[in-house]
Amino acid sequence: MTALPVTAVTCMEDRAQVERAGEVVLAAGVGRLRVGPVTPLTADRSLRADFAAGTGARVVDARVVRRYTPVPPGEPGVDASALRREVHELEQELADAELLRQRLDSTLAVIAQARTDLHRDIAQGAGGGDADPERWADRLDRVESEAEPRIAERHKLRRRLHDITTELREARRALEVIESDEQELTAYLDLVVEADRDGTAELRVTALVPCALWRPAYRATLAADRRTVRLETDAFVWQETGEDWTGVRLTLSTARPTLAATPPVLSDDVITLRERSAEERRTVEVDLREEEIRSVGSPAADAPLPGPDDGGDVRVLHAPHPVTVPSDRRPHRVHLTAFTAACEVENTCAPELSPLVVTVARLTNDAGHVLLAGPVDLVRGSGLVGRGTLEFAGAGEEFEIAFGSEDTFRVVRHTEESRETTGLAAINQRTVLTRRVRLFVSRLDARTGAPEQTVTLRERVPVSEVSAVDVDLRTADCRPAPDTLDSEGIARWTLSLAPGEHREIALAYDITAASSVTGL
Known part of the structure; x- marks a missing residue:
């Protein structure tokens, strides 16, 4: 072979x-x-x-x-039964006891040889007139003191060997009845x-x-001057194929061969048309829903991204050095690439979602390949601060990494809501929903001479998609007015806080709906 x-x-x-x-x-x-x-x-x-x-x-x-x-002889496998493991343990215990018995027999043989030599010395000295009873008695006592404890230990060991042999015989007999030869x-x-x-x-x-798979993992380190971020791309590899991979060239692919195993099931879509009722013509039903803003910053570079229309290109990553992955069901971390990129860091808070002020770094993917979604270990000057999630980022695309919260800031949010009806019924009646949001921002550290720190706050303002509903910002009641209010309805304030300083922010807006609108 x-x-x-x-x-x-x-x-x-x-x-x-x-x-x-x-x-x-x-x-x-x-x-x-x-x-x-x-x-x-x-x-x-x-x-x-x-x-x-x-x-x-x-x-x-x-x-x-x-x-x-x-x-082959050796330890039982991971799927071995408890009885087979017990037999293996008894065999090991019996082998250890046999080795100990051999060592005791060798030691007692040496002591017996010393006793024989001493008896010969006594006989020759007594016959030649050179008697030394005190020396002979002392040496005999020393020989007996060495022999007695070992003889007692050998007797105990013989009883132990007998018990182990009996248990092993019974266990083997039970194993033969329950299981066949493995x-x-x-x-x-x-x-x-x-x-x-x-x-x-x-x-x-x-x-x-x-029985083999891999998943991406990352490690992001924010520099002490908060100007650069080092991102290391790793991969966790598991395998239990039954053979170890020792010093192999490792390639990691996003290919999914199982997708071609079963074709999709296609069925006809039935479309039914009906006339709207008079009530449905008179009313406009609306609903509040949340949508995720997917744009992070500047648009990506001209690198094409995989999609359903271009065949879903397979992404391939190569390990730079030979890799050893044993077949042990355990994850093994393999280093792939690393790069350092300039970043923009801000302390940001979205009080509606969380009262924590989070340090967020925005940087560009300069790795030369896409960054697949996966966990990321976050490291700052004080060491590991936690673990987050890195979303998919194309080559040259801008993305964000959050490096944990800043404990020196505290944000408290209060909301008020009122509803009133204006106008004449059935003519120009309108419902006005007024919402007021108050934010209290505090910097807790009171170190004298410490520089000011900047905090960015973001609040949401609803965006209407129908003409029957209007959303108006009450500028006179906003203190201070938002620095920016984008088309997605995100109001942003940038505050500079000195040590121990407190700020209050007020935001107010009206949601005006016609009488035909339902659902608010």
Whole structure:
């Protein structure tokens, strides 16, 4: 059997394409080549094998052969039963006890040899008239003091060996009744090759395997001067294909091969037309809804982004160095790219959503590739401050990263709402809904001589999409007036607060609806 190591791996959404390559020895003519072992999870239909061009060899047929073989000695697998694990533990305990018994026997043999030598010395000294009873008695006491505890320990060890042997015999008998001999599913590749001449040739085999996936992860570090952000792109790779990937070229792809497995189900759309009733002609039904503002800043560069109309281009990322990923079900972090970009940092707060003042950095994606959505570790001067989420950002596109809240600020929000009716009924009657928002902003640190800090506050003003409803900002009641009010209805204030300073902001607007409007 010829072993071909895994040299390259392409991870996709829920599987991986594994490539093996190596030199094999061929004989002229048609022959059979067995390559392995390989993981039994290898997809048969995806198996491809070929030789390098110019070698005069070609693959006629390739298939995956699977068989059950006895499990090699060692620790039981992760799916082993509790009884099999108990048998393994008893076997280990028995082996350790046997080693300890051998060491005790060796020690007692040395002590017995010392006792024999001492007895010979006593006999020779007494026969030659050179008697030394005190020295002999002392040496005999030392020999006996060394032998007695070890003899007692050996007796205890023999009883322990007897108990372990009995337990192991009973456990093995129970295992034979409950389970059959454990076998392991193994696989190898059976190739039929044809060569023009004797020699060696480079063989390359590729196949898809399940139980492998990857997800992007990031680490964003805000510089101490708050002028630059370093963004590191990593990937977490999991796999349990049954074989380790050691020193492989790793490629990460957004391809989803499962999408082509089942075509979409198409059905006819039934459209029904009916005349509107008189009540429906007289009234206009409206509703309040929230829409997400998707624009972050400046438009993206001229890099085309994948979409449903352009085929959904697959994005591919490459690991810069060889990677080792064991088959252990655990995530392994792989570094991909890193870049440092200039940024604009602001302390911003949206009191309607949260009273926290958050440090937000706006920067441009200079990584040279798209940034896929994923978790991001946030690092500032004090170290790791938390974890956030990075949304999809195209190459050259501007995006934002939030670096946690500023504890030196406090924002409190109060709202009031009143409703009144004006005009004559059935002529020009209108409903006016007045909303007032008051914001109290405080800077809590009172350090003398500390510079002012800028805070940006954002509040929403409704935007009407029908002519029967008007939204008017009450400029006279806004203190101070918003610095900007964009077309999306976002009012923005930029405040500079000294240490210990407090500010109050008032916002008021009217929602005026005609009498035919319902739903407000």
